[in-house]
Amino acid sequence: MTGAKRLRLQPMSEGSSVTQLELFFDLVLVFAFTVVTDLAADDPSAKNLVRALLVLALMWWVWIAYSWLGNVVRADEGIMRVAMFVAMGGAFIAALTIPEAFNDLPGGWYGPLVFAIAYLVVRLVHLLMFWLCSAGDSQLRTQVVRWALGSITIGTTLLLVAATTHGTVQIALWFAAIAGDYLWTLIAGNGWRINSAGHFAERYGLIIIVALGESIVSIGIGVRALPISWPITLAALLGLAISGLLWWAYFDVAAIAVEHELKHATGERQIQIARNSYTFWHFPMIVGIIALSLGLKKVLYYVGDASHHTLHDALYGAPLYCLYGGVVLFLVGLIGAKHYATGEFGTQRAVAVVLLLALTPVATALPALVSLGLLCAVLFALIGYETVRFADPREQLRHGSPA
Known part of the structure; x- marks a missing residue:
């Protein structure tokens, strides 16, 4: 027995x-x-x-x-x-x-x-x-x-x-x-x-953490055999900042809002949110982070390997498209996941997507380190705008009371 x-x-x-x-x-x-x-x-x-x-x-x-x-x-x-x-x-x-x-x-x-x-x-x-x-x-x-x-x-x-x-x-x-x-x-x-809606949402949040962790590992792998220098230090911090800003974009409000809808939905609607917002819309986020990892790895190699590259060399081709396109995919997945669950469309995030797509051909003519900094600046501006512009609803969602 x-x-x-x-x-x-x-x-x-x-x-x-x-x-x-x-x-x-x-x-x-x-x-x-x-x-x-x-x-x-x-x-x-x-x-x-x-x-x-x-x-x-x-x-x-x-x-x-x-x-x-x-x-x-x-x-x-x-x-x-x-x-x-x-x-x-x-x-x-x-x-x-x-x-x-x-x-x-x-x-x-x-x-x-x-x-x-x-x-x-x-x-x-x-x-x-x-x-x-x-x-x-x-x-x-x-x-x-x-x-x-x-x-x-x-x-x-x-x-x-x-x-x-x-x-x-x-x-x-x-x-x-x-x-x-x-x-x-x-x-x-x-x-x-x-x-358990809480378990389900936590499960997907953790896999986002796992993928973001891979992007940080890629920063280290890209320069593991190179001596530390100011370009490597700056590029590494910019790469870490980009990963941190993506974390912020996901966990600060969006993940909480989608989980709230999942918990309060019933019947087929709950299953549809779980399947579409999580199983399907999280996939482009994962693809985006892995693509970003590839781009970061190449940028660190570019700025750190003085024997093959100079600080004026531009990042081009697949590595650049992965760097910018990875962030675009992540934001698109996040917009889709939140929109399906809550009905809210992240206009400011869509604007950031369009801006990044427009800046990608421009970045091909810029030094790799500048391209990385430009990407970080766009994400920083997006997160800064959202934090200030939606301060009250953010406080309400996170803590249950107005600011």
Whole structure:
């Protein structure tokens, strides 16, 4: 009897926080984000950037699958704990195989197939656990079956087929696998469960922290072999400031407002906010931060490596587009997430997006350090304006009383 209790699934309750095992699970994503950034940095060609984006989309799908599952049953109790470790193993193997997810490296196993099989294992464990935890909930069981019929069969099957192909056909199959998975999830119904809105919002806030942490790591990696100097110091502080301003843009008000709507929504509306504001609209934020990481890494290398570059050299091509475009993507995702949940459109953030897009071609003619400073200045102006212009509603939302 005691053994049966130890294996029993324990439902997640309202008010619960993210478990330590879920944070441990996220370490695999930390590694995956690092590998994706390195993959893009090693070859910033358009084709390779597309590949990096596709891999990131699949690793994101791995993470969000367990964010939903962990909101139904506790990740650190019963057989779910074992399932989380098995899923971590599969996700870690997939992350290790990212450099050869498209092209096999000489020696060893066939990389693309190993990646596809590891991904399949993670998805099957997720499906099995959702099947078990929906045993007493007919609506959830029906939703799981309906979702699995399309999501698992489309996504994983096409990915396995893609592992046997090369070139344009392979990339097309990856696109089809991811698009099919995402679209089927969108249309498969709203019969899911949100047992703890606070846990769900915290889970996504933490993955934003994880991604921003990767952007800071990229600053250090970009100059780890170079002697410290004033250009490196200034560029590092500017990069840190940009990451901090993105943190501010997300957590100061927007995250609180979206979580408030998620908590007070009921029925299908709550599921739609969770799926659209969090699962879907958070993805461009993650892509944006990873792109920013690549740009920051290149800027630090430019300003620190005097043997190959001067302080007058401009950042151009993919690194510059990733630097500015990453911030643009982050802001677009944040605007979309908040708008879907609250109905409020962040006009000032949309203006910042347009301004950054307009400044990108200008930045190609500026020294890399100046381009970085200009990006930081735009974000600083945005956050400063919002803090002053919306001081009263900000105070009301954060503390429940007018300033």
